[in-house]
Amino acid sequence: MSFLARHRIVLPVVSLAVLLALTFWMQPRAMSYFGLNLLFNLAVPIALATIAQMMIIMVNDIDLSVGAFVSLVACVTATFLNDAPLLGLLILAALILSYAAMGAVIHALALPAIVVTLGMSFVWGGLALFILPTPGGAAPGWLRTLMTVKPPVMPMAVVAAILIAAVTHLLVIRSGIGTVLRGVGGNSRSVARAGWNVTALKALAYGLAGLFGVLAGMALVGLTTSADANIALRYTLLSIAGVILGGGEFTGGKVSPTGAVIGALTLTLAASFLSFMRLSPDWQIGAQGAILILVLTARLVFARRGGAA
Amino acid sequence: MKRLFLGAATLALMTGAAQAGSHLQDTSDKRIALSNNYAGNSWRQAMLATWEETAEQAVADGVVAAADAYTTSENQATEQAAQIQNMILQGYDAIVLNAASPTALNGAVKEACDAGVTVVSFDGIVTEPCAWRIAVDFAAMGKEEVDYLATRLPEGGNLLEIRGLAGVFVDDEISKGIHEGVAEHDQFEIVGSVHGDWAQDVAQKAVAGILPSLPEIAGVVTQGGDGYGAAQAFDAAGRPTPLIVLGNRQDELQWWAEQRDANGYETLSLSIAPGVASLAFWVAQQVLAGEEVPKDLTVPFLKITQDTLDEALASTPEGSVANVSYALEDAQEVIAAAK
Incomplete structure (x- = not known):
């Protein structure tokens, strides 16, 4: 096997480094503590949402409701969590549990996740509109402080990205339960034969996705200071792209938490880079897609070579 | 007529430059950016065109160094927040924002303010206190529609309300104004309400759907972009055309002129002019020049009456919306009025 095929993390890292170098070259002002934070702070909630999506992709499903769910969490955070913290926490916990229940139902009834999550996205969206019919609310003070904290040496966005990657790496790659969860994506039957309750495992994976979705929504409100029922709809597709860009696969439980975080950073940076290039907005979505295809093609080419060697 | 307008704008500019010598600072090295979240309808297209016109002239006259327009590729707050952060990095002195x-966007706007960037929001305004707001009193616009109906239909009657896009602040505000107006003129009753999403085709379908269940309609209150579709729906159902308040779109004005010539149809058309972008430009320029500008400004809406219909129709390109471009002196007037 070639070096690249064995270390699937290399390609995402190289993509991010190249894009970062190009951005610094075009906009030297970005090459500072302040600049890096501005470039990447909105990538923190996207990274968390990407991790949520990764938990689902890890068990061979796909979640089309991440964006709506994060929007709902943002609305709860900006209203209940701010006005009545205890009630807010209860609601958020209930949301995580309902995510876990959704995973259990999907497995127990052998429903296609793509359909269930698409349906649930309208439920989340409706609840968000119900809680916050017009944009508003306010971020709890502690959350705002947390998201605007200025740690020494590295800006908050970079510290947060490293922290998220490290924690999820330990959880998904290093820990025993993480290995079993990836096993569900690899071959759920053999996991079941080994004596594991796959329904419970799927519920756990979905519950973890719910947890990271909640964290994403809270981080987002901490940055924007208030919410909007449509605030994070874009996260659904961004998170899927992030997982794949970071070296994950749709099947087989092959995911990389570090890669997913890097994928989220790359996607955010790609958008800024195109804006610095003064590319017309009509072309920007296309160009973002082109960057995505370029990276995936590179991956395929290396994987093929690795397979042949 | 446009050339005349530009001439007037240049003249205003020159007087502005003269004033700059007295108590205002020179802004010729300042750079202004327009952050726009959506470009997919005639109103926004006209808005961008007006901005470009104003910006080009201002740069050519040396009023500012640059005035670039940016539109996000998707109409999402998170996209626009990132766009604003990029503008801070690009070193713009002022950001004009349709949010x-x-x-x-308050988080990103606060970051801009903290970095010393002037933020002026218009049309889609932001609530962050450090930004300037050029707002339209949408509620007053809704109320004015009912007030006008009251003068035309003193007997009152049933009204059909066509609303905009659900969940959008502008829709809530206009609707609130309409309901206030109806409460005041209690001879009117709103018997039906549909969402037309500010688009003729959506409005036509929605009105056609609800019409069979409605009693006789005396008047239709709209939010702009939906009047022509409503008229078509009434026509297709074979019902008499009620008094429809229009929203300055070219197809609406065209239809109005045809009806007027055919049967003396009379109505009122009102909406916010996309040229408000140029007003926001000049307000930003004034702030950069050191003028004391109150944080909350109000822009008048553009009203077209029976008398001004022909003129408005002639100056509105097909598929577009009636527009007016604001000059520096207009901005100064608005600022003075708010002080």
Whole structure:
């Protein structure tokens, strides 16, 4: 096997480094503590949402409701969590549990996740509109402080990205339960034969996705200071792209938490880079897609070579 | 007529430059950016065109160094927040903003203010206190529609309300004004309400759907972009055309002129002019020049009456919306009025 095929993390890292170098070259002002934070702070909630999506992709499903769910969490955070913290926490916990229940139902009834999550996205969206019919609310003070904290040496966005990657790496790659969860994506039957309750495992994976979705929504409100029922709809597709860009696969439980975080950073940076290039907005979505295809093609080419060697 | 307008704008500019010598600072090295969240309808297209016109002239006259327009590739608050952060990095002195959300951009706007960037929001305004707001009193616009109906239909009657896009602040505000107006003129009753999403085709379908269940309709209150579709729906159902308040779109004005010539149809058309972008430009320029500008400004809406219909129709390109471009002196007037 070639070096690249064995270390699937290399390609995402190289993509991010190249894009970062190009951005610094075009906009030297970005090459500072302040600049890096501005470039990447909105990538923190996207990274968390990407991790949520990764938990689902890890068990061979796909979640089309991440964006709506994060929007709902943002609305709860900006209203209940701010006005009545205890009630807010209860609601958020209930949301995580309902995510876990959704995973259990999907497995127990052998429903296609793509359909269930698409349906649930309208439920989340409706609840968000119900809680916050017009944009508003306010971020709890502690959350705002947390998201605007200025740690020494590295800006908050970079510290947060490293922290998220490290924690999820330990959880998904290093820990025993993480290995079993990836096993569900690899071959759920053999996991079941080994004596594991796959329904419970799927519920756990979905519950973890719910947890990271909640964290994403809270981080987002901490940055924007208030919410909007449509605030994070874009996260659904961004998170899927992030997982794949970071070296994950749709099947087989092959995911990389570090890669997913890097994928989220790359996607955010790609958008800024195109804006610095003064590319017309009509072309920007296309160009973002082109960057995505370029990276995936590179991956395929290396994987093929690795397979042949 | 446009050339005449530009001439007037240049003249205003020159007087502005003269004033700059007295108590205002020179802004010729300042750079202004327009952050726009959506470009997919005639109103926004006209808005961008007006901005470009104003900006080009201002740069040519040396009033500012640059005035670039940016539109996000998707109409999402998170996209626009990132766009604003990029503008801070690009070192713009002022950001003129038509916001995707009144609240969800507050974090990015605060970051801009903290970095010493002037932020002027218009049309879609932001609530962050450090930004300037050029707002339209949408509620007053809704109320004015009913007030006008009251003068035309003193007997009152049933009204059909066509609303905009659900969940959008502008829709809530206009509707609130309409309901206030109806409460005041109690001879009117709103018997039906549909969402037309500010688009003729959506409005036509929605009105056609609800019409069979409605009694006789005396008047239709709209939010702009939906009047022509409503008229078509009434026509297709074979019902008499009620008094429809229009929203300055070219197809609406065209239809109005045809009806007027055919049967003396009379109505009122009102909406916010996309040229408000040029007003926001000049307000930003004034702030950069050191003028004391109150944080909250109000822009008048553009009203077209029976008398001004022909003129408005002639100057509105097909598929577009009636427009007016604001000059520096207009901005100074608005600022003075708010002081």
